Amino acid sequence: MVGAAVATTGAWLYSRARTDTVGDLAFEQPLHIPPVLDPEIDAEGRKVFGLRLQEGTTELVPGRQTKTWGANGSYLGPTLRASRGDAVAVHVDNDLPESTTLHWHGMHLPAAADGNPHQPIEPGASWSPRWEIDQPAATLWYHPHPHGQTADHVYRGVAGMFLIDDDSPLELPDDYGIDDVPLIVQDKRFGSDGSLDDSAPTLSTVGVLGDQILINGTHDPYFEATTSLVRFRVLNASNARVYNLGFADDRAYWLVGTDSGLLERPHGTTRVQLSPGERAEIVVEVDPGERAVLRSYSPELGVGFPQERFNGGDDTFDLLEIRGAEDLADSGSLPETLVEIDAPTEDEAVESRIFELTNAHTINGREMDLGRIDQVVEVDTTEVWEVTNDHGAPHSFHPHLIHFLVLDIDGEAPPPQLQGWKDTIYVPPGSTIRIIARFEDYADPETPYMFHCHVLRHEDRGMMGQFVVVEPGEVDTASRSVRAEGRHEH
Ligand code: C2O
Ligand code: CU
Ligand code: CU
Numbered sequence: 001m002v003g004a005a006v007a008t009t010g011a012w013l014y015s016r017a018r019t020d021t022v023g024d025l026a027f028e029q030p031l032h033i034p035p036v037l038d039p040e041i042d043a044e045g046r047k048v049f050g051l052r053l054q055e056g057t058t059e060l061v062p063g064r065q066t067k068t069w070g071a072n073g074s075y076l077g078p079t080l081r082a083s084r085g086d087a088v089a090v091h092v093d094n095d096l097p098e099s100t101t102l103h104w105h106g107m108h109l110p111a112a113a114d115g116n117p118h119q120p121i122e123p124g125a126s127w128s129p130r131w132e133i134d135q136p137a138a139t140l141w142y143h144p145h146p147h148g149q150t151a152d153h154v155y156r157g158v159a160g161m162f163l164i165d166d167d168s169p170l171e172l173p174d175d176y177g178i179d180d181v182p183l184i185v186q187d188k189r190f191g192s193d194g195s196l197d198d199s200a201p202t203l204s205t206v207g208v209l210g211d212q213i214l215i216n217g218t219h220d221p222y223f224e225a226t227t228s229l230v231r232f233r234v235l236n237a238s239n240a241r242v243y244n245l246g247f248a249d250d251r252a253y254w255l256v257g258t259d260s261g262l263l264e265r266p267h268g269t270t271r272v273q274l275s276p277g278e279r280a281e282i283v284v285e286v287d288p289g290e291r292a293v294l295r296s297y298s299p300e301l302g303v304g305f306p307q308e309r310f311n312g313g314d315d316t317f318d319l320l321e322i323r324g325a326e327d328l329a330d331s332g333s334l335p336e337t338l339v340e341i342d343a344p345t346e347d348e349a350v351e352s353r354i355f356e357l358t359n360a361h362t363i364n365g366r367e368m369d370l371g372r373i374d375q376v377v378e379v380d381t382t383e384v385w386e387v388t389n390d391h392g393a394p395h396s397f398h399p400h401l402i403h404f405l406v407l408d409i410d411g412e413a414p415p416p417q418l419q420g421w422k423d424t425i426y427v428p429p430g431s432t433i434r435i436i437a438r439f440e441d442y443a444d445p446e447t448p449y450m451f452h453c454h455v456l457r458h459e460d461r462g463m464m465g466q467f468v469v470v471e472p473g474e475v476d477t478a479s480r481s482v483r484a485e486g487r488h489e490h
Pocket of ligand 2: 105106399
């Protein structure tokens with residue numbers, strides 16, 4: 001009897017756990033384009049950006065008012081933009097009722113400017129990190145990173161893009177908002193009163209999986225294309241959901257960039273999968289007068305039956321309608337090669353570290369402890385990091401400070417979409433991914449960077465650790481204090 005009841009409940013939960021919005025949207029709202037924030041130039045020539053984190057009310061779905069958070073507005077924030085070589089500063093004011101932080105995801109910068117849990121901004125206080133942009137052109141982003149509260153603060157709406165330019169001459173579409181368009185993809189669940197519902201589904205550890213999609217905060221969006229090629233910079237700024245980008249007519253498009261930089265050459269494909277925190281720059285060809293629907297097909301999570309379904313693996317969503325104008329400006333064709341990647345090689349590597357994901361709240365068996373340094377890296381070295389998911393759930397691994405290349409996945413060379421600079425990567429259950437990175441500068445034995453799962457509920461529950469970058473002479477002292485911390489804890 002009990003067995004039958006459990007089986008019936010299981011079947012009911014299973015059938016209810018699938019979300020499919022294909023065909024449900026009317027595509028009636030013009031896609032909001034986050035404005036590019038103009039910096040002020042200070043006496044030293046630094047670009048100074050101002051972000052004010054604030055509460056507000058936003059009509060995210062028509063006719064319903066939702067209490068939200070944003071930067072310089074009630075939901076999401078403006079796009080920041082700077083070039084390699086620029087000195088920048090961001091003046092962040094916290095008008096929120098809670099302590100938070102603002103982290104520059106993918107940014108190569110000093111640990112004290114990182115905006116991780118060690119740089120809290122209390123309500124009413126402000127924080128002004130400064131650094132120099134020194135990394136390849138890429139689509140980065142910013143979001144809060146307070147210890148234990150990241151999922152909540154991101155879900156309420158604090159996030160934005162941070163675009164990096166460099167001087168490599170490239171014939172890629174680059175007219176912001178016209179043929180170079182940010183797409184911040186987020187899933188939400190709304191209560192009947194319009195409130196944001198972050199309750200987690202049953203039988204899954206990943207946290208909220210919304211049944212509605214917002215792109216740049218727009219529900220039911222369309223974008224009017226006026227050029228024959230459009231570049232979309234897609235950011236998965238969702239707490240837990242994995243998207244598998246494709247078009248309703250299955251047309252091929254080009255992937256030109258991943259998290260932390262452009263690919264060496266455009267990669268023609270019909271699907272690009274993005275786990276939380278990952279980005280893809282894609283270029284789509286548009287015909288005059290046509291309507292093309294960008295969709296998220298069921299992602300391949302690799303978590304098996306029945307967990308696949310409870311983690312969003314069977315879900316499909318219409319995301320955005322692209323409407324081609326009757327007269328499209330001719331964009332020409334894409335360059336055959338984009339950038340040269342100066343790849344670190346395995347024989348440069350002086351250290352190899354192991355990161356084991358065996359549950360949804362630890363890395364290498366340890367929960368995040370702000371007072372413990374887990375890894376000590378010597379500055380000016382190359383390291384191989386080996387990340388293994390021995391757990392049945394989806395995890396997405398993200399180290400701060402560095403961009404990395406994928407060496408191999410279960411011993412195989414990475415597919416084309418994982419051959420460029422990355423800073424976040426999906427690690428399917430049962431897989432081992434080896435990544436390689438240079439730790440070039442910014443030694444600071446006092447101030448750690450984070451590595452963590454970018455499924456935000458996992459991160460908040462402790463699936464995060466800390467590393468410091470130190471001068472050669474400091475390695476021993478730093479590791480001794482790590483061991484002391486370890487003894488102290490257990
Ligand atoms: Cu996108 Cu540690 O964060
Ligand atoms: Cu980050
Ligand atoms: Cu995880």
